[in-house]
Amino acid sequence: MKKAVQGLVFLMATAFMFMGLRWWFDPIGSASEFGMTLSTGVGLSTEIGDISSLFITGSLCMFLGLFKGDVRWFYAPTLLVVFAAIGRTIAWAFHDASLALAFIVPEIVFALINLAAIKLLGSENDA
Numbered sequence: 617m618k619k620a621v622q623g624l625v626f627l628m629a630t631a632f633m634f635m636g637l638r639w640w641f642d643p644i645g646s647a648s649e650f651g652m653t654l655s656t657g658v659g660l661s662t663e664i665g666d667i668s669s670l671f672i673t674g675s676l677c678m679f680l681g682l683f684k685g686d687v688r689w690f691y692a693p694t695l696l697v698v699f700a701a702i703g704r705t706i707a708w709a710f711h712d713a714s715l716a717l718a719f720i721v722p723e724i725v726f727a728l729i730n731l732a733a734i735k736l737l738g739s740e741n742d743a
Contacts, residue, residue, distance in 0.1 A: 621733045629678035636671030687738035694730040697723040
């Protein structure tokens, strides 16, 4: 079971890295996958900089957790996706956004996998 969870975390970390790097090199394609149109000027800089940093940081944290054997690294990317799911829900409930279940469900699954990794891979000294 531990190997399966490690494999899932590795796949998620790899996917996050590719998503973050894609924001650097193909922001139009990245934005369209998220149902977004790109801004211009400082707004474009913010979209590319902020969104890529979230994915790359999440990826690096997961890789560090795996390779250092310290599950504390899994908390930050877990919180990133949990708050993204909460933010999407708030956007729908209070700001007339579409309910983005296609993004919320994977974020929740991602968080649950990371929480499983924290539980299964952690020791009393780690968590």
